[in-house]
Amino acid sequence: MTCTSLSSTAAPLSTAPSVNLSSTPSYADIQSIVADDFEIMDKQVFGSLNSKVQLVMSVSQHVINAGGKRMRPLITLLCARMLNDEPSKQAMHLAAITEMLHTATLVHDDVIDESGQRRGKPTANATWDNATAVLVGDYLIARAFNLLVGFQSLPLLQVFSDGTCDIAEGEVLQLQHQHNPQATEEDYLNIIDGKTSRLFMMATQGAAILQNQTQHLQALADFGQHFGNAFQIVDDVLDYSGDSELMGKNLGDDLAEGKPTLPTIKALELLKDSNQKDYEQLRIAVQTGKTPNAEQLIALVRNSGSLDYCKQRALEETKLAQQALSNLPDNRYRQGLYQLTELASARLL
Template identity: 75%
Template sequence: MTHQQDNNSNPITYAQIQGIVADDFEKMDKQVFGSLNSKVKLVMAVSQHVIDAGGKRMRPLISLLCSRICEDKQFEPAMHLGAITEMLHTATLVHDDVIDSSGMRRGKPTANATWDNPTAVLVGDYLIARAFNLLVGFGSLPLLKLFSDGTCDIAEGEVLQLQHQHNPQATEDDYMKIIDGKTSRLFMLSSQGVAILHNRPEFDDTFAKFGQHFGNAFQIIDDVLDFSGDSVVLGKNVGDDIAEGKPTLPLIKALEFTKSNNPTDFEILRIAIQTGEVADTAQIIDIVKNSGALDYCREKAISETAIAREAVLSLPESVYRQGLLDLMTLASQRLY
């Protein structure tokens, strides 16, 4: 069972990829909320709210595909691990929403908007604590070490992003360190953790390489889409990122490219990033588009995807390996 990869008339869908491990996915999905057992009703209510508002469960899907690559049978520990990574992911989103003062996520009110900031922060903390509570159940010190190191990296990535808030001197290297923590690390945990669970050290480095570089590509693509898409959403996203002072790669490269080529545009962009105030979002979008920054970012995303793809192609051929390849194709298709 393979899917067409580059035929736009019949593009791959996320549901098709999910369908490869449909039974495993259904069981895992029930465990995401089912694993929470707080005695405090508010904790359960807020947790249910944020988990229900969750996304596509991409990280657990990666865990399930990687598990089937290790051994083609239903493996309960991999489903538990998938649920745990989703719990950690949800916790980071709850904390992000508080930091960004976000009122909506994926069209639904955020926890901080529905309750308040202290409640959201503490429930985010609970989700992280519960994830580790569940990790202990595997009785694997290497797995616990991987996740504790990884969770530190995630927190450091977020702090690094705050440190570079409204900094027009942030570099591409700074950006890569930020996304390596805040985005890619969780993809790595989702894949690499499975190799540890199955005791398949020969897959450890390959899964880690896939997770890191697919995560990098995924975040870069997201940041490019903030400048090329629906104009209403586009203006809001760009305006929000600048107001929050986020140093995204399109902004970093646009500053770099306009500095020597177009000093006027450079100054407009620099002041907007430094102050967080944008009089004309459309003007900022045009500056970034005309600077060549988006082309650079697309190439960067493609090269990160190529490294991830190369890692996956070294794995034994199977429908599950194809699922990981299709996931990368699906992400890259968003660029065009």
């Protein structure tokens, strides 16, 4: 993969990572910082679809209408304003393209995972079929690059083309390690660097390129990667400890699908040294995907101490993301990005 691990050397911010929900602004509060830009961007996500094929339009609108918080385009808008506090049509357009790419990856994920629902709504593959969903996902990626050409910026195209390759490689790497009880934490980090963190990096670096402030590319890459890592680790922890209704999927789904997530990888590592019987039970479940005793397996992962380790790793990645921000212009938009890291970590409570 072309995406390499980035280490942050920034000085710590004055505030340590917080997971105090009572003092953390809501997502709507953070979004309100760029409310006008966000509203225009959101309309552009739909307005950029112009296929002459009605089925393409119907499926694309279906998956985009499924909602989501539009976190990646929000980050693009916050970064653009942080670097130059002026309305930027280009930044809004790029944010919409970023969301289009994200939507495409979700469509493909649902096909791979054979998911029937996402965020409580039927997926494209369940509403139509796998072939239709895959091809419309391909269209969304192609359309995104068609729109990127309009910026006439080779550096921007380079970041997005390299990044899209890394996203695809991350997904394939996850498939390569599916049902592999020998997957390591390093394997996991390589997977999420590609499939999750890379798009956050593209969202941040694209804003800097458009604002002609490429001196901030490294700090923004560090922020995007570490924020993405923290975000994915929290998501994976919630697969064992979250609210299934809020998540829109059943607890333990990742285990049943044989996904190499950090909670399972660490639980196997801890159990191998402490409880051979439980280790074998979990190893077989990972290897076969057979989880008739899902509640017992979830309890086994919880009791292993794995989730405590994962929560600490998520907080470490959050701190690195916050440190990266200290190298960027200090204004309310940077504060919004900082608050976004707090909000992501607060999901652990």
